[in-house]
Amino acid sequence: MKNQIYILIGFILATGLVVALNTRDKPELLTTGAATVETLTNAYKPSDFDYNTDYSFKDFTGRTLKDKNLNGMIIYGSSFSQETPDSHIFPDSMTGVTFIRSNLDNVYIPTGNTVIDSSQRIFKIQNDGEDWILNVDGTPKEPINKEDYIEKGLSVDPKDLPKTPLTEPITTK
């Protein structure tokens, strides 16, 4: 019974301390300084941001935007994913850009820009023909599509990668 009383007390205390979701302020975005990675934990809608409509909710996968002036923009929900690590697809002088909930996999982001709640994985195709997430030293860590490997009974251990490239990706067989 003592434990149950503690639970009830905890419950009462907690309900007195909470803040309603719909009363939260808009996020304060970092727009200057070194490249910053932030996590957006609150329940914001896209309309809460003054995002640029030309570059938000767009598919720039595999494309380069080196000749574009994006300075100062807020970009929401776009994909810039690249297939090669550390791809320089933006102007090196780009600054003040805030990427929110975008796919920036394998993309180099110059300093002076902000990345919030976006995907920034580094991956590379290995000898099994598949994309593997890399460790900081560039060695393969695990396949991006790890669940598919497990379901198909394939090893997700980098030491089991083929020594020579396969003729077709291992998961398509």
Added chain:
Amino acid sequence: MKKLLLITIFAFFFIAKPAFAALPATGVIEIRSSATAGNLNGGGFNSARGGTDYTLQNAAQEGRADGASVTTSTTFTSALATFTDAMKGNYLHITTTGTGAQCIIGWYEVVSVTDADNVVLDRAPSAGTGCVAATWALGGALSLGASGTSGDDDVFEMGVAGNQFWIKSATYTMGEVISISTAGGASKPIRIDGYNSTRDDKPAGTNRPLIINGANAFTLAIAWFLSHVRTTATATIVVTTANGTVLNNVKVENISTSEGRSALNISGTDGSIINCEIISYRGIGISGGGTGMFFGNYFHNSISGVRFATGVLSSFSNNIVEGMSSSSITFSGVNVSLTNVTGNTLYGSENKLGFGVWMFSGTTDIRFLNNIVYGFVTGVHHQDTQSIGYDNYNDYYNNTNDVTSAGQWQKGANSIAVNPSFTNVSQVTGTAGAFVAGNNKLVDTTKDFTAAGVVAGDAVLITAGTGAPNPLYYFLIDSITTTTNANDTLNITIPAGPGTDTTADKVYQITTGHNFLPTGGI
């Protein structure tokens, strides 16, 4: 007296039996890009409860951070909330584990509303010791574009047999790999349908939602139906099917620069691919070793259209396969099951390109009937000298060789050679194309591409010249602009830039029109 009061309070919670129910089969889930980010809303609604559907809005109808339950009770309490009876049937999403990490994150159905502070859920939100101070939301659509807890995979894992997911037309950048494990039922599939402005309006073209996967794959589970969406990825496979999967009116595009990748992979049995558009610029439209039927699809601008592996029992009918640089259909394994290939238009190019059908050694039991085989170096090739395959009532036209040899593939007695005279299909070729230093253009100052009928969305195949890609790859034409003369420039970025060599010697070809309705006497 105080002790009696406490006992009474706890008895209220304890008499509620642990619930093992699940989300309802009649649940409908709404997805909108404009919704609260991070898939934090309730997202679902079960109309059988008689409440009001609050999923057709961007924000939650109600949401607080004081959610609680006692032990394994299905009663969920929020002193700050104002629950109303209209909320029954809506999904309530618990998004945090709360104080003491005893709340189970997930989506729940509001089975009934007890009062302004209490609702009954379809199952207990705590594993045993009680949920305290959970953050939760009720109503509002889901956003997609999230990973981890309440990530995009979790959204689809919520589905149960009979559910309907609606995706409102917009662009969705997926936050993670989707690998659905929850199966639909044999008589109750789980449906994902895109819509433009009103649910079930069956959009076409760019009115369909666009799902951008990047390097992430999208793997469906048993008996999931996916309709009226577009999707792109650079992953090894963009969409993988499972037993009983149906894709209808889906555009699947693999835009990877790596070879050997696929738009679709047929896994499991009895998949159905219907009225889809399938592209894999440097790979295969459909690969895999599963079984299925393929009806009324449009494959184009890939290396191979479909590649059937060993043991596939399939029907491939009424499809258009255009401009594969290698082969329209490949039987890559020892296919020994009956496979019907009927009523298709297999088109290489006006100046002849690749193979219509390539059958590896050991392939048997192919029934090749009522197809148009047009514009190939070789229409049908079989590696064996054999007679088990069957060919008849086909139209072989404008091929360098209709078949490799009569010994390896015998055209049927009723096969013909008549120009089908397609409604609008033609070809633009050139020999003086040049790339630019920026690696994003092909310029031919001798051409006015617009006047020649080329439009954005066509694809160019660069076949020779200094620095030309090898092997043959297609490139999507983003737009047509002017460099020196009017409309002399093809702007290219997908799947990559074509090259940087500025020598004006690139040989290229572009198929235009793409209307393959025959007007000839066939």
